[in-house]
Amino acid sequence: MTNRDNTLDWFMLVLRRDLTLSFRRSATYITPLIFFLIVVTFFPLALGPSQSLLGSLAAGIIWISALLSSLLAVEGIFSEDYRDGTLDQYFVSSEPVFILIFAKVLCHWLVCGAPIILASILSSIFLYLPSGALFALIISLLLGTLFMSLLGALGAALALGKSAILSAIIVLPFSIPTLLMGTAIMSAAVNQQDYSGFLSIMGAMLAVGIPGLCLLTVEAILLNYE
Amino acid sequence: MSRIKNWLIAMGSPPHFYKWATSSLPWLAGLAVIVFCVGLTWGIGFSPTDYKQGDVYRIIYIHVPSAILAESIYIFMAISGFISMVWRAKIAGMLINSAAPIGAGFTLVALLTGSIWGKPTWGTWWVWDARLTSTLILFFLYAAIIGLHSSIENKTKGDRAVAILAVLGVVIVPIIKKSVDWWQTLHQPSTFTLTSSPSMSPEMYLPLLVCVLGFYCLFIFMLTNSLRGEIISRERDKSWVKKQFFKY
Amino acid sequence: MLDSLQLLFIMDGKGPYVWACLLILIIVIFINLIIPVIRLKRIYREETLEE
Numbered sequence: 001m002t003n004r005d006n007t008l009d010w011f012m013l014v015l016r017r018d019l020t021l022s023f024r025r026s027a028t029y030i031t032p033l034i035f036f037l038i039v040v041t042f043f044p045l046a047l048g049p050s051q052s053l054l055g056s057l058a059a060g061i062i063w064i065s066a067l068l069s070s071l072l073a074v075e076g077i078f079s080e081d082y083r084d085g086t087l088d089q090y091f092v093s094s095e096p097v098f099i100l101i102f103a104k105v106l107c108h109w110l111v112c113g114a115p116i117i118l119a120s121i122l123s124s125i126f127l128y129l130p131s132g133a134l135f136a137l138i139i140s141l142l143l144g145t146l147f148m149s150l151l152g153a154l155g156a157a158l159a160l161g162k163s164a165i166l167s168a169i170i171v172l173p174f175s176i177p178t179l180l181m182g183t184a185i186m187s188a189a190v191n192q193q194d195y196s197g198f199l200s201i202m203g204a205m206l207a208v209g210i211p212g213l214c215l216l217t218v219e220a221i222l223l224n225y226e
Numbered sequence: 227m228s229r230i231k232n233w234l235i236a237m238g239s240p241p242h243f244y245k246w247a248t249s250s251l252p253w254l255a256g257l258a259v260i261v262f263c264v265g266l267t268w269g270i271g272f273s274p275t276d277y278k279q280g281d282v283y284r285i286i287y288i289h290v291p292s293a294i295l296a297e298s299i300y301i302f303m304a305i306s307g308f309i310s311m312v313w314r315a316k317i318a319g320m321l322i323n324s325a326a327p328i329g330a331g332f333t334l335v336a337l338l339t340g341s342i343w344g345k346p347t348w349g350t351w352w353v354w355d356a357r358l359t360s361t362l363i364l365f366f367l368y369a370a371i372i373g374l375h376s377s378i379e380n381k382t383k384g385d386r387a388v389a390i391l392a393v394l395g396v397v398i399v400p401i402i403k404k405s406v407d408w409w410q411t412l413h414q415p416s417t418f419t420l421t422s423s424p425s426m427s428p429e430m431y432l433p434l435l436v437c438v439l440g441f442y443c444l445f446i447f448m449l450t451n452s453l454r455g456e457i458i459s460r461e462r463d464k465s466w467v468k469k470q471f472f473k474y
Numbered sequence: 475m476l477d478s479l480q481l482l483f484i485m486d487g488k489g490p491y492v493w494a495c496l497l498i499l500i501i502v503i504f505i506n507l508i509i510p511v512i513r514l515k516r517i518y519r520e521e522t523l524e525e
Contacts, residue, residue: 154394158387162377170370170391173363174398177405184412216390223386270492282488288495327509331502339495346488448506455510459517472521 010095011103018107032073033115039065040123051128058127059186062120062137063144067175068168070145073112074152075164077104078221082160087221098214101221105153105214113145136189140182143202147178150213157220177205238315240457241466247454248470251447258447262440269433285343287434291441293336293357296364299329299445303371304396307389317453319385320460322392323375324452328445330368336361356410360403367395381460 022028043061044054054061081087081104090100120141124134151174155167181202188195236242269287303322310318340358341351352358371388378384461467 158374158391159377166373166377169366169373173366173370173402174394176363176402177398180405180409184409187412216394220387220390223383223390266496270496280488282491284492285495288499292499328506331506335499335502338498342491342495342498346491444503448503451507452510455513459513462517462521472518 007095007099010093011099014090014100014103015107018104019110022107022111029111029115032069032112033119035072036065036069036116036119037123039068040119040126044126055128055130058124058129059133059137059190060183061127062123062129063141063179063182063186065123066116066120066141066145067148067172067179069116070109070112070148071152071155071168071171071175072164074108074149074156075167077108077153077156078160079156082221082224088225091222091225097218098211101153101217102210102214105149105217108153109146109149113142113149116145117141130190132192133186133189136185136195139199140185140202143199143206144178144182147202147206147209148175150209150217151175154213154217154220157217158223160221160224178202181205238313238317240316240320240461241464241470243317244454244457244470247450247457251450251454254443254447254450258440258443261436261443265433265437265440269437273430273433274427282343282346285339287437289336289339289343290434291438292332292339293361294438295441295445296329296333296336296361298442299325299332300364300367300392300399301396303329304392307392310385310389311393317457319382319389320453320456321449322371322388323381323385324456325449326368326371326375326388328448328452330365330372332441332445333361333365333368337365354410356403356407359410360399360406363402363406364399367399371395 040061043057047053047057078087090097093100117138120137121134123129124137129137151171152167155171158170159167181198185195185198185202188198237246266287270284273284273287275281303325306318306321306325309315310322337358340361344353345351371391374391375381375384375388378387458467458471
């Protein structure tokens, strides 16, 4: 075994392991995608197929569906590793645990968030999203789903082993600033205004959130080891 | 100074707190009932009629103290959670669980009374203005805390989980309020805000202060009552409980 | 000013609103007060009845 003294190496190891495990079972990356598409489909079914109505609601619908999909998909992020003892190894190792946790979150984001973003491109056609806003949609969703994965990991850690809905309830109020920012970016894009300010705010939330939420997630996981 | 510190440390242990709670409960109840009733009867019965809204504005004496208390209780829970994380005081951990239903109750009262107040004055049961929206979100935060704690079997572990949630929440709540404020101005560019409260003469303002004070006294009474029950139900196997509560 | 009890109750036709709010407040306070009492009574009954 090569000598892995560098924290970055451990980070990449956890990331590669989780990615490999996630791609082994196709359910891991297909189900959030399908859930997202189903939820998006339900809105025209419920609201009627009028192009103007759907077009005006498209940004909000896509954002809410992305929020819910990435929250519900994060359920199993810790449960298996907790059960078979891999999580213990993280704590026993001399590496800062929150970096390894961030590796897991990043993997989850790549596995669930990326398909959702691709599906959102499809949804923008379903929901008649005004064409100028597509780029803004992708960028805002990129940042937003990462934040949601972070929050979802915290919720999954707090409610480890309990239902997915409970972790969703815990975490959804905290995602309100992200939701408001994301939809603000969208409405600015639709009106051809400059949305770079909102993007920087989202970036700032991520910059604070990545270390902060990962540390809190570590605290929450540690509760299970008392 | 050291006497206060000793008193605080003593209060942190469940047996001491239980003894203090049981003996002071009647006094707290009496104080709460007096101030609460004085404030409410003064406000609802005796304060002058408002020029614009008529007598319906008297709901303010229920609505505003409830809203103030709903927020204060959340901050109180967050401070208590912080204390339980840093100093590992058992009482501080139990306190979050006891205070959460009380806080959720006051938030619910604030929401319902605000809605009922809105119907005759603005013509609608609900409006998505900044204050009502953030009160609704606060209610969800309380529900999250109650739900999380009830789902964890080991109550001490539940205390710690909920402490994390409360501390995180108190950091997020100002951010949420600011963003909801901003969201509201974004979607309603007119300067007409529906939450303008009547400008208050001192005759209206004084009973409001007394009401707020009464609600706080009531909260302390309710919290002590609730904590008493929480302590006994958690520590029912300990010997001090057998001596003090069951009187074996 | 409290002219008459009648005026207080009806409040120009808006009386039910105010009294409904008061009722909600009383109910919420009552529920929060009664739940610990019921808990304690149940614990007492359970422990003293274990034979």
